[in-house]
Structures are given as structure tokens and as C-alpha cells.
Amino acid sequence: MSNVIETERLILSAPKLSEVPVLFEFLGDNLAMHHTHWDSSIAECRRRIAVHERKRRHDGFAPWTVRDRQTKRVIGWGGLYDDPFDPGWGIELAYYFHPSVWGNGYATELCKAALDVADQHLGAEKVSAFAHPENLASNALLKKMGFEYQRFVVGMHRNLYSRQRRG
Known part of the structure; x- marks a missing residue:
């Protein structure tokens, strides 16, 4: 599997620690991230990225830095991962975008690319995802994207979804 994936409008690549300050602009914004975890400091954001990158070396996948293909600007972070901070859920899909690009369909494009990797390259039988109930x-x-609601996870205050392998 390639280290860089390009979609119609996105470039997906492994994050570099030098990108942490720009990723922290939204991953550390408690308003932008109010439905999920947010990093309270650049150090915490750097740690999160570094831990996921260690998992990439072990598992072969982890969230990508998401860039706008036209401008090369970092606009998001996400993809597939086996959460090192809350293990036991298997392969998950997540996506986080800078608020300035919300509503442009980038999450859909990222999800399609990630699910293709899950189906075609990883052979994952199931991918899970979580969403806060208020995050419509x-x-x-x-x-x-073909996920089915499984249940509400009380301790996380999240809806759990899963999707079975395609193709």
C-alpha cells in the first residue's frame, strides 16, 4: 500500500511531527472538537500523533494528515486506526477537519478512501466508528457510508456503528 493516497480532492499521508502546530489548530480547538476528544496542548497533540504513528509501524495503518490537493493546505486528520488510547474496539474509522472546510464533502471523500483500504488492502472483516448523538x-x-447503528455506549456517550467488509 502506498504511503500517499490521492483522491479527487485530497492527499492523504502519514503525519509528520512538523505538522503538529497546524493540526493542533483544529485538534486543539474545543469548540471545533466539542463532539469528541480535543487536545489541550501542543504537547498532547504531538503525543497523540506520535503514538498513532508507532501504531502505523506495527499495524500498517493509522490516521492520515489530510491535505487539499489543489492548495496542499492541511485541512484534516483521520482514517483507520486501532485506538491505542481506548483499545478493544478493533479497526475504527474517524475524521477530524478544520471548521473552515466543514460542509464540503471532504469527510465523505476521506471515508471512501479509508474504507477502500480496509476492504482491499487490510481485508478487515469489520470497521467500527463512533459518533456523538448530537453530531447529526x-x-x-x-x-x-454503509455503517449500521449497533448501540449507544453509555461510558463514551457515543453511538457505535459498524460496517462489514465489501468486495
Whole structure:
């Protein structure tokens, strides 16, 4: 599998620690991330990225830095991962975008690319995802991507979804 994946409008690549300050602009924004975890400091963001990159070396996958293909600007972070901070859920899909690009369909494009990797390259039988009940856009996106609602996870205050392998 390539280290860089290009979609129609996105470039997906392994994050570099030098990108942490620009990733922290939204991963550390508690308003932008109010439906999920947010990093309270650049150090915490750097640690999160570094831990996921160690998992990439072990598992062969982890969240990507997401760039706008036209401008090369970092606009998001996400993809597949086996959460090192909350293990036991198997392969998960997640996506986080800078608020300035919300509503442009980038999450859909990222999800399609990630699910193709899960199906075609990893042979993952199942991919899970979580969405806060009040995050209507994420809940709708997961359903659109073929995920089925499983249950509400009380301790996480999240809806759990799963999708079975395609093709």
C-alpha cells in the first residue's frame, strides 16, 4: 500500500511531527472538537500523533494528515486506526477537519478512501466508528457510508456503528 493516497480532492499521508502546530489548530480547538476528544496542548497533540504513528509501524495503518490537493493546505486528520488510547474496539474509522472546510464533502471523500483500504488492502472483516448523538452530520455520514447503528455506549456517550467488509 502506498504511503500517499490521492483522491479527487485530497492527499492523504502519514503525519509528520512538523505538522503538529497546524493540526493542533483544529485538534486543539474545543469548540471545533466539542463532539469528541480535543487536545489541550501542543504537547498532547504531538503525543497523540506520535503514538498513532508507532501504531502505523506495527499495524500498517493509522490516521492520515489530510491535505487539499489543489492548495496542499492541511485541512484534516483521520482514517483507520486501532485506538491505542481506548483499545478493544478493533479497526475504527474517524475524521477530524478544520471548521473552515466543514460542509464540503471532504469527510465523505476521506471515508471512501479509508474504507477502500480496509476492504482491499487490510481485508478487515469489520470497521467500527463512533459518533456523538448530537453530531447529526457524522451520524448521517456513517449511515451513508454503509455503517449500521449497533448501540449507544453509555461510558463514551457515543453511538457505535459498524460496517462489514465489501468486495
